[in-house]
Amino acid sequence: MKKISWHKCFLWLALMLFSGLTGLSQDSAKKELLVDLGYFMPANRVPYLKVNTKTKIEKRFLPVPGIRVTVYMDSAENTLATVTTEQNGSARINFTPELKKSWDAAPTHTFTAVSEATKEFDEVTTEISVTKSKIVIDTVADAETRSLRVMVMQLSDNGWIPANEVELKLGVKRMGGELMVGEEESYTTDSTGEAIAEFKREQLPGDTAGNLTLVARVEDNDQLGNLFAEATVPWGMRMIVQHKPQARTLWATGEYAPVWLIATAIFIIAVVWGTIFYLVFQIIKIRKIGLSHPA
């Protein structure tokens, strides 16, 4: 019989223990958290910020809910809010009236988002710098053509100035999305901050008055953030709503169920429940016989 080599056994044990510990340490390594901060200015009104937290799992970015993020404006003393990301990994930060003074003080602001460290993720800091800006939609229409003149302006120390080389999307609002006004997917502002697009959507159904809603959108601009504006124009066809009676189908509302289905259901229910009532009546009959019978 071979002798057991205790040295070798010990070496193997040590190796296994070491590899196990290495494995454990790999498991406990924290994942990388990505924090996105976005600035949004809807219809030239009150802006807001949006923070998104996500992580990469198996080559896919998945939202990370429940991360506490603190957002500052310009400096750590000027806290905008501390929010917790929701199930979709997103949280919205609204500007409070108390911040108006600081907001009005400069044309450009820097926003910093700091996520709190958790068991899974380390602290992450993200920063964006945004210049106040606005979109103005103007329309030009003659007998043959209709055009949109969209102007993007940004605030400087000297007041509003044109923002050139800004890429923007121009569309018309439809149910569930926006339709491009022309053939171009996007337009870029010129040195006067203006982009012109010809409206080529003829005979587009509008509302009952024939109104369409035009939309101008700047998305993820490094300097201006996300801007959005809309204007209503009477360039569509008037929609005449005809209230047709609902057809009797399997997918209609309850009162428009197919007649054959209602008839079948009523027949089956009547037969079965008729039998149940008959049987209850039989119990009453048994009871009557029993009560009239001497004990």
Place this chain on the structure above:
Amino acid sequence: METTLIPMQERTGGDRRIIDDLLPQKFGTRGMIWTGFLLVICLIGIYAYYRQLRYGLVVTAMRDYVSWGIYISNFVFFVAISLVGSLITAIFRLADVKWSTPLTRIAEIIAVSAIVFASLIIIVDMGRPERLLNLFVYGRIQSPIMWDVIVIGTYFFLSILLLYFPLLPDLKILARHKEKTGKALNRIYRFLGSFWKGTAAQFKISDRSINILCVIIIPVAFCIHTVTSWLFATTYRPGWDSTNFGAYFISGAFLVGAGGVVVAMYVFRKVYHLEKYITPLHFDKMGKIVVMLCLLYLYFNVNEYLVPAFKMKKPEENHLKNLFTGEYAPLFWFAIVVGMIVPTLILLFKKGRRPVPMFIAGMMIVVGAWFKRYLIVTPTLLHPILPMHDVPENYMRYFPSWEEWAIAMGSLAGALLIITFFARIFPIIPIHETITEEHEKDKLA
């Protein structure tokens, strides 16, 4: 079935012995511990439900992907096991199968308790119980959910009637044995059946009513399980999109129901010392039925899984691989092997159809069937044909929260509690029918 009238003065010592054996017995220490245990589980379930009502369905692990979790699995399980009432009582009665007499009431009370909790668990799953009314106010007859509500309500009333009619002659016997049953129970017996005098006219009406019930409850029982299967099969999803689902569900329901009766037979026989009434012959016969049902359900399983796996259509692929070799494989093979194959192998042999192996096989079938329902309901929801975008990672997995487990287990305990209390109050083996059969045997002898 013809009923023999047994006037008091003609009762023999044999009748008295049967009555003494079959009268409900008080809980012993084991009975008290068992009832206390069930009550504790029910109370935990009630507390979990209180939390769900207070904080909403967010306390569950159900999210946008899995919106039918353990509650609906439990509902399908209850609906399945309730089918046994029609198998043992109605089918056997109509087929004039005499040996099933001691098992009829066991089957009926299992059916009633299961259908009660099937209804309750659906309300639990709704999250907002007060909205149940909307189902009736704004219900659509086109919806299989509406059919399910109607058919469950109907089956409940039919099951109650099927339990009540054969109980009437026994109520008279129970009321007569006040000294043994106690005053409080006597009041219940008198309230429920003091009018039963055992006259020929009463027996005639009762027998005819039972026959009508047996005829009508079979299609209703088939409907309840077919409609439950249609809740799934009318939805275009991998694993549910099948024309076979009605028959598949019914065969599974018969199997779990029969398994449940076998377990209950063994427990009642042991606890109430009913060896003279629930004999090895009953186990042998039930064993043969269970083997047949196991093989039938296996056949439908082969159809449900092997045929789609042979084609392996893209939308089905994820779902099937998940079941065969993926995350749910241990549970899937447990349900197939332990819930169907091993019981078949045990019960194929005469030695396996003795009480103890039968009890073990019955337990395997019931536990396997519970997990099988979970596998039918949940994994397919994790693989929708149109996956959602940007959903949190935990939406793509489902493991019930403690509240869901507590409520599900509480409902199972509640069903067992109904059976336990019923056996405490009423005879679990029909006394009058047993006496009648004994008389018939004597006559033949």
